[in-house]
Amino acid sequence: MSILSGKFAVITGAASKNGLGKATARLFAEHGATVAILDLDQTAADEAARDLGEQHVGLACNVTDRDACHTAIHTLIERWGQIDILVNNAGITQPVRLLDIEPENYDAVLDVNLRGTLYMSQAVIPHMQTRKSGSIVNISSVSAQRGGGVFGGPHYSAAKAGVLGLTKATARDFAPDNIRANAVCPGFIATDITAGKMTEEMNAKVMAGIPMGRAGKAEEVAGCCLFLASELSSYVTGSEVDVNGGSLI
């Protein structure tokens, strides 16, 4: 039997063609899950869901809009009757230096990465509580741990560090309901967020900081999400798992 068979998973920001969310959706579907792809654009979400197979669902949902999060989850509960897994993956970066961050930069980055994670968790957790079962995987970043990254500004580091705190609080508060929450901290992963945006000099500098000497692949982050989403990690909660080629060694 596949490790996610009979499970229903919601993944935010999963319509991006080469992104971590899409790779995670694909891997979950391959392991038997029925997946809902939530993203900003309905057509893109539909297409991404269709790529996985006809039982999967695409829904437009801006995670910064609390009503939209609740409406999307309500729609899925009506259809599926349960949600077993939530992956809070939607995120944006902005390469803005600390002294240049304007209030609107700060709001935009904090809203998608951190507020969105809270809103989706608030929408899904009551349904998981009813069934006394659930796994939440929040996508943070090595930027949270190092205080900076290649593309994300300091506000991105702050938002992703906030995601770590929120993950641990979620894990602590809902452990009695058998709901686990863990964070994944990807390092430098080749996706649309990173593609074609680096000079050769920047690339060489980044690679020099990665002991494995290469960028990660979206599928390598997806593998970690699969572990945390499944019963293979049934006693793992409140953890942050690094997927970074050794960048923090």
Ligand code: NAD
């Ligand atoms: P991506 O840009 O390919 O995908 C992000 C997706 O989020 C897009 O489909 C986008 O439409 C969606 N999105 C943006 N705002 C949204 C909103 N308000 N509501 C719903 N969806 C929204 O990026 P990616 O590289 O796949 O990144 C996925 C996650 O991984 C992000 O949280 C990112 O911060 C994190 N991350 C990426 C890397 C990397 O190197 N690529 C490293 C560390 C962490």
